[in-house]
Amino acid sequence: MQPETLASNEDFWEAIRSGYRLKPDYINLENGYYCFMPEEILEQFIKNVREVNYQGSYYMRNRRVKDNGIMAEKLASVAGCSKEELIITRNATESLDLVIGGTHWEKGDEAVMAEQDYGAMLDMFRLVGKKYGVVNRIVSVPNHPSSDEEIVALYESAITSRTKLLMVSHMINITGQILPVQKICSMAHSRGVKVLVDGAHAFAHISFAIPELQCDYYGTSLHKWLSVPLGCGFLYVKKDNVADLWPLLADNPRLEDDNILRLSHTGTNPVHTNLTISCALDYYMKVGSKRKEDRLRYLQRYWTEQVKNLENVLINTPAEKERSCGIANVGVKNMKPAELAERLMKKYRIFTVAIDTAGVQGCRITPNIYTTPEDLDQLVHALKDLSDPSSAG
Numbered sequence: 001m002q003p004e005t006l007a008s009n010e011d012f013w014e015a016i017r018s019g020y021r022l023k024p025d026y027i028n029l030e031n032g033y034y035c036f037m038p039e040e041i042l043e044q045f046i047k048n049v050r051e052v053n054y055q056g057s058y059y060m061r062n063r064r065v066k067d068n069g070i071m072a073e074k075l076a077s078v079a080g081c082s083k084e085e086l087i088i089t090r091n092a093t094e095s096l097d098l099v100i101g102g103t104h105w106e107k108g109d110e111a112v113m114a115e116q117d118y119g120a121m122l123d124m125f126r127l128v129g130k131k132y133g134v135v136n137r138i139v140s141v142p143n144h145p146s147s148d149e150e151i152v153a154l155y156e157s158a159i160t161s162r163t164k165l166l167m168v169s170h171m172i173n174i175t176g177q178i179l180p181v182q183k184i185c186s187m188a189h190s191r192g193v194k195v196l197v198d199g200a201h202a203f204a205h206i207s208f209a210i211p212e213l214q215c216d217y218y219g220t221s222l223h224k225w226l227s228v229p230l231g232c233g234f235l236y237v238k239k240d241n242v243a244d245l246w247p248l249l250a251d252n253p254r255l256e257d258d259n260i261l262r263l264s265h266t267g268t269n270p271v272h273t274n275l276t277i278s279c280a281l282d283y284y285m286k287v288g289s290k291r292k293e294d295r296l297r298y299l300q301r302y303w304t305e306q307v308k309n310l311e312n313v314l315i316n317t318p319a320e321k322e323r324s325c326g327i328a329n330v331g332v333k334n335m336k337p338a339e340l341a342e343r344l345m346k347k348y349r350i351f352t353v354a355i356d357t358a359g360v361q362g363c364r365i366t367p368n369i370y371t372t373p374e375d376l377d378q379l380v381h382a383l384k385d386l387s388d389p390s391s392a393g
Contacts, residue, residue, distance in 0.1 A: 006291055008300035008371070014211060016287065017370040026349040027375045032173065032201060032366035033328060033353065035227045037280075044279040045229050048272040064271050068295075071277045075234055078281055079211025079218075086236050087264035088274055092200035093120045095219025095235035096167070098263055099196050100124045102245035103165055107133030112158045112166040114141045115358040118173050118198060133163070140359060141172065141179070143316045145323075146287030148180040152187050163193045170202035170213075172356045174364060175317045176300075176327025185214040194241065200224060200233075205296065207289045208326050211393075216241050228280045231274045235263070280333065296326030299367045304328050305374040312387035316362050329355060332387045340386065348382040 011315045017040040022028075031233065037045065046361065051060050073083040088121035089095045098112075101124060107193070111125055115138050128134045130146055136156040145151050155166060171178050185195045194216040204226035209214040210218050218236040222228035251265035284292070300317075307313045316329035332340055341363050344350040352363040367376065 007294040013295060013369065013372070015138050017372065019369045022370065023306070025358045026345065026351045027371075027378060028174050028351050029365050029367055029371070029375070029379065030353050031368040031371075032353050032364060034230065035076075035368050037227045037229065038283065038370075040300055041227055041276060045272065045276040048275040052275075060268070060271070064337070068271070068274055070150045071274050072234070074278055074281055078285070079203070079236060080211055080232075082237055083240050085258060086234055087260050088277070089219070089233045089235050089264065090231050090266070090269070091223070091233040092118075092198060092221040094266075095233050096121050096196060096198055096217075097124050098235055098248055099217045099219070099237075099245065100128060100165070100167075102263070103128075104244065104246070105132035105134050108135065109133075109164045110135045110137055110160055110161055110162040112137045112139065112155060112163055114139050114169070114172075116141050116172050116174060116360070117167060117169055118200065121198060137163070137373060141177070143175060143360065144318055145177075145178070148183050151180055153347060156187050156191070159188070159191050159193055163191070164353075165196060166193050167196045167198065170199040170218075171199055171325070171327065173198075173204065173327075174358065174360045175329045176201070176324045176364070176366075177318055178193045178202070178323050178325065181215065182214045185216075190215070201327065204284055204289070204292070206293050209225045210236050220329065222277065222280070226284055227274050231270050231273050232277065236316050237263070238258055238346075247319050272319050287369065295369055296367070297321065297324075299371055299373070299376060300324065300326050300328050300365075302373055303365070303380050304330070307383045307387075310384065310387050312389070313383055314362060316360050326368075327366050328362065329360060330383065331363050332383070335386070337361050337363055338385060341384060344379075344382055348378060350379055350382060 002374050021039055029205045031178055072086050072088050076086045101326040111134055111258060125136045127134050139154050139158050144250050164267050168179055168184050171182055181197055188195045196217040197215045199218050199220040203220040216238050218234055222232040242260050245345055247263045249265050251262045255262040306387045312333040337356040341354040342347055344352055352365060355362055355364050
């Protein structure tokens, strides 16, 4: 069966759903923060904790480095890059900060980013601004762009002769908008600017290979759409750029400057978490990357198509297939996002997150592959109810 046809085959996805232990108190539509593990990954994680605890220091001294390399190589294979270009980190924030903080900045250098980017990254750019005198140029990405060219031109307009680094979100975390990363990278490179991509919400959500993007750096979290235990991510650095970064913490001086491992030293790490990457990747490949992407897009469009034309409902996510996947953001006119989130939870038992920043006012809706159309029917019912002026209060 083709992935697009399978996207609406509820018998197939019910079998997937049965592998999760779901809390009955509410419908969880906030998987974007943390896509918790299905039971088979959770059980493997527990086994890994027990085994590392059983072996103790013997494991840490004799197997840790080799196993970590195996996990990184398996990740690199799925990401489409070489193992010499990828290190395991603790999350996307650490991955991206390794690049932002590790760039050789000089006073007056400039960086370009968007106000819709993740707050922790903007905070890091502010820090290097204070520390090194870097000038940060911030653009604002429209929720409903007319074309890829509009977005590329927006970023290009902020580039000057002093621009050293441009950061772009592969998928904007607050709206789910997918940006034309390859086109942005091509433009930036033509201006001599390196590109850092925040892929926290894209990896294991949509199908792609990192080299296709033509970026210089790519950071992501694995506890989101890959469903690895909390505390795991990775950083991709194009081989030619490895030597240009300062590590966050000093590592073995015997490592060559172009060895990406010199960037990954943070002391003793949660190896049992890293070991679980293998099982999570196996699960992801078993479901199928294209099948997962199509299912997530199907679920998003299932509910947005039913509410997008309601008079008082605002969809803050592009409708075009190529510009979004599983994540969408919805608002109700004359209702603050915090109030909307509270009423969805209290009255309809739907858990979401309120977004009220950077030109986006609404609740982020992030289903997962265990989510059913019936779950989303409840969301549709709630939005119809809440947006109806006659039901105010």
